[in-house]
Amino acid sequence: xxxVSHTELREFVFQGFSSFQEHQLxxxxxxxxxxxxxxxxxxxxxxxIYVDHHLHMPMYFFLSVLSTSETFYPxxxxxxxxxxxxxxxxxxxxxxxxxxxxxxxxxNPLGYSVIMNWKVCAILASSVCATGFSLSLVxxxxxxxxxxxxxxxxxxxxxxxxxxDLACATxxxxxxxxxxxxxxxxxxxxxxxxxxYVLIISTILKITSAGGRKKTFATCASHxxxxxxxxxxxxxxxxxxxxxxxxxxxxxxxxxHTVITPLLNSVxxxxxxxxxxxxxxxxLGRKFFC
Numbered sequence: 001x002x003x004v005s006h007t008e009l010r011e012f013v014f015q016g017f018s019s020f021q022e023h024q025l026x027x028x029x030x031x032x033x034x035x036x037x038x039x040x041x042x043x044x045x046x047x048x049i050y051v052d053h054h055l056h057m058p059m060y061f062f063l064s065v066l067s068t069s070e071t072f073y074p075x076x077x078x079x080x081x082x083x084x085x086x087x088x089x090x091x092x093x094x095x096x097x098x099x100x101x102x103x104x105x106x107x108n109p110l111g112y113s114v115i116m117n118w119k120v121c122a123i124l125a126s127s128v129c130a131t132g133f134s135l136s137l138v139x140x141x142x143x144x145x146x147x148x149x150x151x152x153x154x155x156x157x158x159x160x161x162x163x164x165d166l167a168c169a170t171x172x173x174x175x176x177x178x179x180x181x182x183x184x185x186x187x188x189x190x191x192x193x194x195x196x197y198v199l200i201i202s203t204i205l206k207i208t209s210a211g212g213r214k215k216t217f218a219t220c221a222s223h224x225x226x227x228x229x230x231x232x233x234x235x236x237x238x239x240x241x242x243x244x245x246x247x248x249x250x251x252x253x254x255x256x257h258t259v260i261t262p263l264l265n266s267v268x269x270x271x272x273x274x275x276x277x278x279x280x281x282x283x284l285g286r287k288f289f290c
Contacts (some may be wrong), residue, residue, distance in 0.1 A: 012199065013151050017085065017251060028085040034259050035078045041266030042067040052279035058116040063123050063270050070262035077157040077258050084156060132185075138182050142174055145169075154247045159254060160238065168236050182238040199225060222268045230261045 016025055045067045051053045134210070146167040160178055167174075200220060207213045232257040235283040270276050 012189040013153065017156065024085050028082060031078065031081055031255075031259060034263055035074060035082070038073060038074060038184075038259075038266060041263065041271060042071045044280070045266060045270045046071070048276060048279045048283060051283055054282075055275065055279055058121045060276075061118075061121050062125065065128075066265060066269060070265050074258065074262050081156040097282065121257050122141050133151070135185055141178055155251060155254070157254075159250075159260070162250075171220065186231060186234055186238065190227075193227055222272070226261065226264045229264070230257050233257045233261075 017024065046064055048062045049060045049067075132233075143160070143163055146164075148166045149168040150166045153162050153166065160182070164174065164178065197220065203221070204213055204216050213235065233253050237250060237253050238259070
């Protein structure tokens, strides 16, 4: 809808889960529990990888990068969402690498230590961070240069489309830029991961031991499930048609990749890992895992 007048806004106000007024307390308890579990899981992973020298290898370097990301990423959205659920301030001032690591480890185990040296690990990790930061910066600058006619964001964080909906008039270039960046941020990693898993699965099929194939398939299946959930929900959120009365569905979809996925990552990629469990036993000096 095109708006013809506007005033300068100094803050946005999140409407959050306003459609679920009768369930606010339940939602608060559920999301707070998930948030605490996510923080605890990722902090434990980071501590174990740092303390136990047996885990000072490329695979766990990438896991520590992932855990760091999943520790700080929810800090941007979940605390604000929790505060809104208990009636506190709802305003805000205006002011894929791991797939490659597993591919090399499974498809070229003899050359793994040579290919995945620390220089390569640092380049891969820094490239991912730099790319994500650059795309976000370009998109943020482009969006927040627009004039806004309303401060009410129909969401629990500053997601792209809810913020663009508040603009008095959205230039076609902003829509195109948002679509291009969304495509790059989602389809590029998905394509890379898909190719990696195709090669991984083709290599697994060549394993002569049935037990070895089953174990490796089980690990890859759990990893792939998290990837599908995360990128599937992100694709629905950013590529679906803009329809009427989809606010509640949009928020529930966003909950999946902002709240659920960070928790799943810590469990699937690390806490279910036998080497991480063994390291935890060594650090604590007691056996908590069977």
